[in-house]
Amino acid sequence: MTPIFFLFAFLLSTINSHVAARDFCVADLRSVETSVGYPCKLPNTVTVDDFIFSNFTVGTPNQFNFSVTLAIVDNFPALNGLGFSMARIELEEGAIVPMHTHADATEVVVAGSGPGKYTTGFISSDNMVYIKTLVEGDIMVIPKGLLHFGFNAGEGKASGMAVFSSEKPSTQLLNVALFGNTLDSTIVEKTTFLDAEQVKKLKALFKGSG
Numbered sequence: 001m002t003p004i005f006f007l008f009a010f011l012l013s014t015i016n017s018h019v020a021a022r023d024f025c026v027a028d029l030r031s032v033e034t035s036v037g038y039p040c041k042l043p044n045t046v047t048v049d050d051f052i053f054s055n056f057t058v059g060t061p062n063q064f065n066f067s068v069t070l071a072i073v074d075n076f077p078a079l080n081g082l083g084f085s086m087a088r089i090e091l092e093e094g095a096i097v098p099m100h101t102h103a104d105a106t107e108v109v110v111a112g113s114g115p116g117k118y119t120t121g122f123i124s125s126d127n128m129v130y131i132k133t134l135v136e137g138d139i140m141v142i143p144k145g146l147l148h149f150g151f152n153a154g155e156g157k158a159s160g161m162a163v164f165s166s167e168k169p170s171t172q173l174l175n176v177a178l179f180g181n182t183l184d185s186t187i188v189e190k191t192t193f194l195d196a197e198q199v200k201k202l203k204a205l206f207k208g209s210g
Contacts, residue, residue, distance in 0.1 A: 026050045027073055027080035037167070038073065038080050051078040058090050065095035066152075073167040085169060087162040089150075091116060095158075097150035098173050105169035107142040107162050109150075111135060116158030122148035134160070147174065180206035 026046050027038035041050070053076045059067030069088040073079045091097070093116060111118050111134035121131030122142045132140060133153060142148045144165070152158045173180075178192060179202040188199050188210075203209065 024078065025081040027077035029074070029077055038077070040080070041077070056086075056088050058088070061090075061092055061095070064098060065093075066091040066097055072169070079167040082167055083165060085164045085167050087164070089160045089162060091118060091150070091152040091158045091160075093152055093154075093156055095152045098175055099147050099149045100171055100173045101145055101147055102164065102166070102169045102171055103145050105164040105166035106144040107148070107164055107169075109134065109140045109142065110161045110163070111138040111140075112159035112161060114159045115154060115156030116152040117154030118150065118158040118160050119153045120148065120150040122146045175202070176206050178206075179203050180208045182208065182210045184210045 022040075024046075025040040028041045029038065031039045053071045055075070056069055056071055059069045061067050067090045070085070071079070071087070072085040076085075079085055089097075097120075109118075109120055113136050117133050119131065119133040120140060120142070121129060123129055124143075124146060132138075134140060178188065179199070185196065185199050185203065188194070188203075189196060192199070194202075
C-alpha cells in the first residue's frame with residue numbers, strides 16, 4: 001500500500017509541470033493553450049529575449065483611476081510552468097481597486113514608493129477584515145480565493161507590485177459578477193436586497209443586461 005501511495009504522490013507532483021524534467025519550458029504562444037498550459041518551444045528556438053519582459057511600465061488608468069501592467073504567461077512566455085506571475089499597480093489619487101478574488105492564486109503585494117498611501121485588505125471566510133496602509137518595504141499576503149480590495153488613501157500617486165502563485169491568475173470583480181451579467185434583474189434584486197432602480201443603475205454602469 002505504501003509504494004502505491006508514494007507513486008500516486010509522485011504523479012500528482014508532476015502533473016501540470018512542464019519543467020519537471022527540463023530546465024525550462026518557454027511557452028510557444030503560436031500554439032493552442034490547453035488545460036495544462038502552452039506547449040514548450042523547441043530548445044533550439046529559445047533565445048535570451050524569451051526570458052526578458054521589457055514592458056513592465058506604467059499603464060493607462062482605468063475607470064477606477066488605477067492602472068495594472070501584467071506580466072503573465074500570455075505576454076512573458078518564460079513563465080510557462082513556473083507557477084507565478086506579476087503585476088505593476090499604479091494608483092492615482094483617490095483610486096479604488098474594487099472588491100475581487102483570484103480563485104486560483106495567492107497574491108503577495110509589495111508596496112512601492114510614492115506620496116500616496118497604498119491601503120489594501122482582505123476578508124476571510126469567517127468575515128474578519130484584515131486591512132493595512134502599506135509603506136515602502138511592506139509586503140502583504142492575500143490568501144488564495146479571498147475577497148480583497150485596495151485604494152489610495154493619501155495625496156499623490158501610490159504604487160506597488162503584486163506577485164501571484166499562478167502564471168495566469170483568474171480575476172473576478174465582485175461588482176461585475178453581480179451587475180455585469182445577463183441574469184434577470186428581478187433575481188439580482190432578490191439576491192442583493194437592492195431595489196429595482198439601484199440594480200438598473202448598477203447594470204448600466206457595469207454593462208449588464210436582463
